[in-house]
Amino acid sequence: MELKELLKTLTDVSGVSGHEYEAAQVVVKNIEPFSDEVNIDKMGNAIALKRGDQIGEDRKKILLAAHLDEIGLMVTKIEDGGFLRITSVGGTDVTILPGQAVTILGKEQLKGVVGAKPPHLQEPGESGKPIQMDDLYVDTGRKKEELIDIVEIGTLVRIESEFTELNSGCISAMAMDDRAGVAVLVETLRRLKERKHEWDVYAIATAQEEVSGLGAITTAFHIQPDVAIAIDVTFGDGPGMPERRVSPLGKGPAIGLGPNFHPKITQKLRDLASEYEITHQVEFDPYPGGTDAYSLQVSREGIPAGLVSIPLRNMHSTVETLKLDDVKRCAELLSIFISRLDSKFQEELKCF
Numbered sequence: 129m130e131l132k133e134l135l136k137t138l139t140d141v142s143g144v145s146g147h148e149y150e151a152a153q154v155v156v157k158n159i160e161p162f163s164d165e166v167n168i169d170k171m172g173n174a175i176a177l178k179r180g181d182q183i184g185e186d187r188k189k190i191l192l193a194a195h196l197d198e199i200g201l202m203v204t205k206i207e208d209g210g211f212l213r214i215t216s217v218g219g220t221d222v223t224i225l226p227g228q229a230v231t232i233l234g235k236e237q238l239k240g241v242v243g244a245k246p247p248h249l250q251e252p253g254e255s256g257k258p259i260q261m262d263d264l265y266v267d268t269g270r271k272k273e274e275l276i277d278i279v280e281i282g283t284l285v286r287i288e289s290e291f292t293e294l295n296s297g298c299i300s301a302m303a304m305d306d307r308a309g310v311a312v313l314v315e316t317l318r319r320l321k322e323r324k325h326e327w328d329v330y331a332i333a334t335a336q337e338e339v340s341g342l343g344a345i346t347t348a349f350h351i352q353p354d355v356a357i358a359i360d361v362t363f364g365d366g367p368g369m370p371e372r373r374v375s376p377l378g379k380g381p382a383i384g385l386g387p388n389f390h391p392k393i394t395q396k397l398r399d400l401a402s403e404y405e406i407t408h409q410v411e412f413d414p415y416p417g418g419t420d421a422y423s424l425q426v427s428r429e430g431i432p433a434g435l436v437s438i439p440l441r442n443m444h445s446t447v448e449t450l451k452l453d454d455v456k457r458c459a460e461l462l463s464i465f466i467s468r469l470d471s472k473f474q475e476e477l478k479c480f
């Protein structure tokens with residue numbers, strides 16, 4: 129499947145944190161042709177293994193993690209008129225919600241829209257105030273009696289969007305954060321079919337990054353890799369954005385620099401990107417956290433970890449926008465990195 133089509137397939141499917149199973153199945157279907165083993169574990173992670181050429185028991189492993197889950201909503205109350213009250217799951221920005229189409233992930237999937245009091249009916253002083261989650265409701269057009277068999281308190285709600293192609297290789301959809309990273313997992317394994325590699329590669333679409341980092345925590349503990357790299361999105365450029373905190377679209381993946389990223393991993397990523405003339409950039413990340421990289425590296429006695437990010441505009445909205453070329457370059461860089469892993473590099477990890 130072509131990369132653009134893969135991204136459409138991956139972003140079309142729902143994967144609100146804690147409800148990733150449907151998305152995990154789509155990942156399995158797409159990554160299976162390039163893997164030796166694939167499964168979905170009991171936490172909702174989709175795990176693919178591609179074995180390397182090494183021989184023997186003491187197998188070296190690299191873990192790549194990109195989160196499968198997306199931000200969304202949860203039902204908190206079913207009101208008498210059949211209107212649903214909601215709260216945020218993950219970092220959902222309330223300002224994007226009014227007027228939004230949603231899918232309620234109940235016993236059956238129901239379509240809904242997010243409504244609020246029209247400006248004409250607002251009391252003096254009400255207009256101009258920032259909108260709050262309590263001002264909003266989901267309307268399904270159904271009565272309470274019809275809803276209670278399908279929806280309950282705690283039912284998750286997906287925010288819908290349309291996959292849109294813009295100019296110059298830009299594409300836009302909900303959940304590009306981090307299905308773009310998941311697409312990189314598929315694309316990296318695909319490229320590794322053509323490239324020899326010694327180490328075993330675990331490519332994991334992780335559950336619940338947006339709420340707790342759960343999937344990265346449990347899979348890193350289970351697999352105990354020698355090296356781990358998280359693939360996520362980072363703030364792209366755009367009007368009003370602070371220049372020093374953004375990574376422009378089209379300038380390639382951003383290699384994370386910060387005290388918690390292992391210096392030998394970041395250096396090797398940078399050196400290989402330069403050697404293979406892969407357009408790339410760096411981003412500084414002085415504090416750990418915010419991605420799966422931290423969850424991976426604090427597992428057991430510690431796992432040397434790195435972060436590679438895809439520049440993305442409008443993060444945590446229904447129009448998360450990125451450039452296809454940046455996704456491709458990210459997969460190219462990671463497949464080269466993996467093909468160059470050897471025992472010498474493993475030794476180097478101990479010498480700062």
Ligand SMILES: [Zn+2]
Pocket residue numbers: 195305306360361
């Ligand atoms: Zn993310």
